[in-house]
Amino acid sequence: MLTLLGVNEKYEVEELNHEESLQLFSWHAFRMTNPVEEYLKLSTDVVGYVGGLPLALEVLGSSLLRRSIIEWKSTLEKLQKVPDKQIQGKLRISFDSLDVTEKDIFLDIACFFIGTDKEYVNRVLDGCCFFPDIGLSILIQRSLLTVNERNELRMHDLIRDMGREIVREESPNDLGERNRLWFHEDVLNVLRKHTGTKAVQGLVLNLPTLEDVHLETEAFREMKNLRLLQIDGVYLKGCYELLPKELKWLCWHKCPLQFLPPNFQLESLAVLDMQHSHVKQVWREIKIFNKLKFLNMSNSINLTKSPNLLGVPLLEIMILEGCTSLTEIHESIGHLKSLVLLNLKGCKNLRHLPISISNSKSLETLNLSGCSKLTMLPEDLGYMMALRELRADKTAIKRLPSSFGLLTNLQTLTLSGCKGKASESWISRLLSGILPSSNPTNLLPASISGLCSLRELDLSDCNLREDGIPIDFGSLSSLEELDLSSNSFLKLPTCMSRLPKLAKLRLNDCKSLQSIAELPTSVTELKAARCTSLERVSNLFNVKRWSSISLSECNKLVEIQGLEKLQFAITHTDEGYNVSYFFSKNIFQVSSLFFFFFPFLLTI
Known part of the structure; x- marks a missing residue:
């Protein structure tokens, strides 16, 4: 109705807080504002279970009126296993109005995926042909599901319990006939007794302790319709052909x-998640996974090389983060036409990328951070036209390829800690008789000026000097954030003043920096803490609007040009204290004493 009326803003009614919940509950349970003293702890437990839902507080409060403490305890224990029918009946109205696919999505999330990343779940549900984009949207619209600031799926405990009770009611006594199994004791019961049936669609075994569990593949023989399976830390023995083919x-x-057994038939698999595994090689020969879109082998420290991907044509995401023994990426990666994300963060023994990766026309995110032995990128990397984000912090890359400027869609580039040859110790250079040049790395090629979409650039701790920045660096017309911290500049390159959209500039720990001049007028944030050689900052008054300036621990600072025109005004608003800057004349009496306190004032 609101959409039809063209309403632009909607108010989301929040749950009651603890004090409000306790008061509402007390009115119904005791006919007074606060609980009776001896019932206070139990009342708090009930309120904690309900979670601020007024309907449930009223129903449970009324049902406990004039009940004994023993009855209260019994009710609370029962609620944690079998939800109250009166509450569930009213909550279920929203569930009953969903179509079959939407009900499946709701029950999958209620039983298995609360607290899981939305995009991850989206790929799982998409593999089940559940049309998750519209399905999740409908669940959110009907307040059966929420997404928090970390993009995790959340659900009110009572709504979650409603979903799980719907599953339980289908087969109250026979666990093997339930379509979803999530409670570890129930799951172990079914798997150890081999009582699972074709009714089971999803099964999750996530033990609360670190005990080793040994099970037989025979337990899955009758689960013909099993599509969702989680068996963390389980030892499986037997014939892997018995595992469901529709997973x-x-x-x-x-x-x-x-490695995965050759008779492990996973042709229908959409998501394979094997983090922290003992796998040395995912599969030995080419495996056909025509539907696999997501592969996560993170922190599998025995993995030495990535699998041959010629039989995985639809792969979109491959995560090998923290695979510290990985030395090789199979050249087949260049043949993937759907790959959008490759995460190799922390693969500290990876020495090179295959040349074929430059053929990837779909890759948008490439994370190489922490690949400390990686010395170079493929020369034709610039032909990866879809690349939007490249993270190569703490690598040994000495120079970006000359084709780099062709990455016209690149928005984020981080090269923090890429010192190349400069990372050699000063002792080894001294013994070899080599004096440090003005810029031994030449990290940035002249072609970097072609990065017309670049918004964020991190060049901190790269041993750069002013001649390490290309003259036409100022043509990065979209650059908004620039981090040059911990470099060896004496002064900033003049080309920086031509960056039209630069808003955030970080120069922290530039120990050799003596002056800051000719900042772009677009700058709103300047961080230059611990620049121990800094003496002068020029043209502050040329900047249109300041939001944050930090010059703390700049002990040699003697001049800030335009300081006499800069005034701080602190005003109080409904949201707290707001610091504003105004331009006028003779606001401060400039003295050495003031400069001593000035960095502190700017910081606060």
Whole structure:
């Protein structure tokens, strides 16, 4: 109705806080504002279970009126296993109005995916052909589901319990006939007794302790319709052909296998998640996974090389973060036409990328941070036209390829700590008789000026001097954030003043920096703390609007040009204290004493 009326803003009614919940509950349970003293702890427990939902507070409060403490305790224990029917009946109205696919999505999330990243779940559900984009949107619209600031799926505890009760009611006594199993004791019961049936669609075994669990593949023989399976830390023995062929999601963290068995038939798999596994090689020969879109082998420290991907044509995301033994990326990666994200963060033994990766026309995010032995990027990297984000912090890259400027869609580039040859110790250079040049790395090629979409650039701790910045660096017309901290500048390159959109400039710990001049008028934030050689800052008054300036611990600072025109005004608003800057004349009496306190004042 609001959409039809063209309403632009909507107010989301929040749950009651603890004090409000306790008061509402007390009115119904005791006919007074606060609980009776001896019932206070139990009342707090009930309120904690309900979670601020007025309907549930009223129903439960009324049902506990004039009940004994023993009855209260019994009710609370029962609620944690079997939700109150009166509450569930009213909450279920929203569920009953969903179509079949939307109900499946709701029950999958209620049983398995609360607290999980939305995009991850989206790929799992998409593999099940559940049309998750519209399905999740409808659940959110009907307040059955929320997404928090970390993009995690959340659900009110009572709504979650409603979903799980719907599953339980389908087969109250026979666990193997339920379509979803999530409680570890129930799951172990079914798997150890081999009582699972074709009714089971999803099964998650996530033990609360670190005990080793040994199970037989025979337990899955009758689960013909199993599509979702999580068996973290489980040792499986037997014939792997008995595992369901219709699996869409396999999550097997801490898998004890060294490689996937050749008779493990996973042709329908959409998501394979094997983090922290013992795998040395995912599969030995080419495997056909025509539906696999997501592969996560993070922190599998025995993995030495990535798999041959010729049989995985639809792969979109591959995460190998923290695979510290990884030395090789299979050249087949260049043949993937759907790959959008490759995460190799922390693969500290990876020495090079295959040349074929330059053929990737779909890759948008490439994370190489912490690949400390990686010395160079493929020369034709610039032909990866879809690349939007490249993170190569703490690598040994000495120079970006000359084709780099062709990456016209690149928005984020981080090269923090890329010192190249400069990372050699000063002792080794001294012994070899080599004096440091003005810029031994030449990290940035002249072609970098072609990065017309670049918004964020991190060149901190790269041993750069002013002649290490290309003359036409100022043509980066979209650059908004620039980090040059911990470099060896004596002064800033003059080309920086031509950056038309630069808003945030960081120069922290530039120990050799003597002056800051000719800042772009677009700058709103300047961080130059601990620049121990800094003496002068010029033209502050040329900047149109300041939001933050930090010059703390700049002990040699003697002049700030335009300071006499800069006034601080602190005003109080409904949201707190706001610091504003005004331009006028003779606001401060400039003295050496003031400069002593000035960095502190700017920081606060």
